[in-house]
Amino acid sequence: MFKLASLVFALAATGSTYAHGVVSSPPRRQPGSAFQSACGLQMYQVASSDQYGNQQNLEGVNINTHVLLQPACTLYLCRGMQFGDNTANVQHYTAGQTVDFKIDIKAPHTGVANVSVVDTTTNSVIGDTLYYIPNAYSTTSPITTNETSFSITMPDVGGKCSTAGNCVLQWWWDARPIDQTYMSCVDFTQ
Numbered sequence: 001m002f003k004l005a006s007l008v009f010a011l012a013a014t015g016s017t018y019a020h021g022v023v024s025s026p027p028r029r030q031p032g033s034a035f036q037s038a039c040g041l042q043m044y045q046v047a048s049s050d051q052y053g054n055q056q057n058l059e060g061v062n063i064n065t066h067v068l069l070q071p072a073c074t075l076y077l078c079r080g081m082q083f084g085d086n087t088a089n090v091q092h093y094t095a096g097q098t099v100d101f102k103i104d105i106k107a108p109h110t111g112v113a114n115v116s117v118v119d120t121t122t123n124s125v126i127g128d129t130l131y132y133i134p135n136a137y138s139t140t141s142p143i144t145t146n147e148t149s150f151s152i153t154m155p156d157v158g159g160k161c162s163t164a165g166n167c168v169l170q171w172w173w174d175a176r177p178i179d180q181t182y183m184s185c186v187d188f189t190q
């Protein structure tokens with residue numbers, strides 16, 4: 001009874017109290033059949049019904065359905081989104097190239113955000129943070145244009161990103177006060 005009540009509450013809470021955001025350009029990884037086979041049907045349904053959702057929201061699906069988290073379901077890298085669903089959108093960036101980002105925020109919540117190159121084979125950041133927003137998408141002050149529209153300069157990744165799928169530009173937004181973390185990933189080669 002208690003479990004049912006908390007499940008109903010958890011489902012009801014997935015509405016307006018959640019912050020929401022994605023990278024709208026360059027093209028990001030989105031949920032598809034590769035995500036579904038990695039993370040299961042229920043998580044796929046949640047992820048595809050609201051692409052603006054957060055990692056904790058997907059963790060909640062996993063807990064509520066008692067599905068064992070499969071290693072392939074990388075919720076802490078690209079929020080589980082898979083290269084297999086984005087093979088048609090692999091960008092090619094040369095060292096020193098300017099890459100424009102557009103972020104679509106549906107609901108703000110104060111946190112920090114950054115963009116980094118991430119090695120997807122180890123989920124580790126390559127090189128320096130490329131863009132950092134210390135007071136990101138605040139609910140107490142207006143969101144400035146440079147939080148949703150900015151450019152990064154592609155570093156020289158030293159040959160680590162020659163294979164498609166091995167590297168992403170990851171936008172990461174962590175709203176600690178409400179424990180919500182968002183990730184969008186752009187696949188690229190160099």
Ligand SMILES: *[C@@H]1O[C@H](CO)[C@@H](O)[C@H](O)[C@H]1NC(C)=O
Pocket residue numbers: 112113114115116118125129132170171172
């Ligand atoms: C930047 O984002 C990464 C995830 O891509 C995270 O692990 C790291 O802590 C963030 N860095 C800062 C300074 O917020």
Ligand SMILES: *[C@@H]1O[C@H](CO)[C@@H](O)[C@H](O)[C@H]1NC(C)=O
Pocket residue numbers: 132133134144146147
């Ligand atoms: C965005 O612009 C504002 C106003 O010029 C500035 O104070 C802030 O540091 C900038 N933020 C970033 C992330 O560059």
